Amino acid sequence: MDNNRAYPWSWWYLLLLAEFIPALWVPFYNSIEPSWLGIPFFYWFQMAVVIASAAATAVVYLATGRAG
């Protein structure tokens, strides 16, 4: 663990910043249609954002070095 590895700046971090946009851009998802399996867009879109954001964070994690 004491391998003296810093966390230098990485362009991958922009992906973390991008996670804020779909989550907080309310006017975009405040609608019923397109609904999916009877679930209004408002709800399934935000649930999809959860999965997409987790995936994005995982990508950043893998890309910026996971040893340690």
Add this chain to the structure above:
Amino acid sequence: MQLNWVALTVFILFFGFITWLGFAAAYWRHGDLNQLHEWGLGGRRFGTLITWFLLGGDIYTAYTFIAVPALAFGAGALAFFAVPYTVIIYPILFIVFPRLWYVSRKHGYVTAADFVRGRFGNRWLALAITVTGIVATMPYIALQLVGLQVVIGAMGVTGEGFVGDIPLIIAFIILAAFTYSSGLRAPASIAIVKDLLIYVTAFAAAIVIPIQLGGFGKIFAAVPAEKLLLAVPQGQTTGAYSAYATLALGSALALLLYPHTMTATLSATSGHTVRRNAALLPAYTFVLGLLALLGFFAVADGVDKLPEFAEGFRQYKNNFAVLALFLHNFPSWFAGVAFAAIGIGALVPAAIMSIAAANLFTRNVYREFFHAHITDKQEAQMAKWVSLIVKFGALIFIVFLPLQYAIQLQLLGGIWIIQTLPAVLVGLYTRWFNPWALLIGWAAGTFVGTYMAVSVNFAASYPLAIGGWTFPGYTALYTLILNLVIAIVLTPVMNTLGAKPLDQTAAADYYA
């Protein structure tokens, strides 16, 4: 309400199991519990999985599992802000918290106030961080008890006056005892049981109940149209849109600053463990989203119109909605499993919160101001006692004061805790700020925030009016901006008044 023997038996069996587990945890990854970092941080040895359970138990509390569906049941779409809120926590956690972890291990910091003390060399600023942390945490613990209270009531265990509170008091004595003896290891081990139960409950509910109710289409059709979406802003206001987004952002920032989040993060085995968890914790967010939908299931099921639940709704208002839904749609034994999940879900965060508050008091008040040459053993002993006092304070709060006070104080707690952001989170990146400027910014944010919250009668959002436009938004976020502006403006001024104290930390301390 009739006593539900089956559900109660299942609940008591689980409760008995986690009581044993809580005490046995003292011997798990054995360490010297006479040291504060062993008792209060589990020796900083929790790996990815345990940290996942611990932070999960911390962020997604029993109160969340009751209150979020209750809000969906009552107010509709607004309740879903809990989802974006618990999405954007994680990119921040990923970037910022490994730095906090490394610098804390390097210097033996146990609390955020420890870090601020070392970084800015100002004990009064550290005291402000400490007091804010303790005061904001107390009502949060009290609300966990509310979750437990509603569950006990839903099983039909009721009584008049003081007698009605006895089950709650028993549960709390158990909690206090194993926290005292095992420290952070107790909630860490119990969190595993709690979260498995929560996952089972949430997925069972999300699959079984829609089938019983005839599908999602029917459920959402039963929800009144004005509750299904946020109201579209009309005229010169950003309306519900800005309220929703600022509530999500502000809540995320506040949550990361709560002492119990610090405690759970610092107990991880490395900064890397924290990063890995940032990618894994959204699994809980998904479950929280499912639970929020349960509020709509309860609307579609019409539980508030069933005579057998009238008493529960009268007593616990909308907080009863999700429990009524379980009772109505699950066999009693499975309702017992769900109730155990929520009940144990109250104990985990309550334990971590009381440990975090105890760490703060012991380190940053007692040792700093009264007893500088304390031994490790005395320090750990003090923290154990304080954890008891904090919990009993919360218990007295719930037993003797109206629930509304705890909810209002918890709302204020969010506004208060966010004011520590400039010193703690910005402080991890720069030491440019003058500590006195930070202290004045903190005070301004705290007072103005409290004033704003009281002026809108404890609504979460404040209608900020600028140039003919209204921007309804989360008070905490608005006052954080005020706090930051004041700290920035005053820093050059305060720097002329005296030399900066030494920074205990060096740039290289912030990473592995």
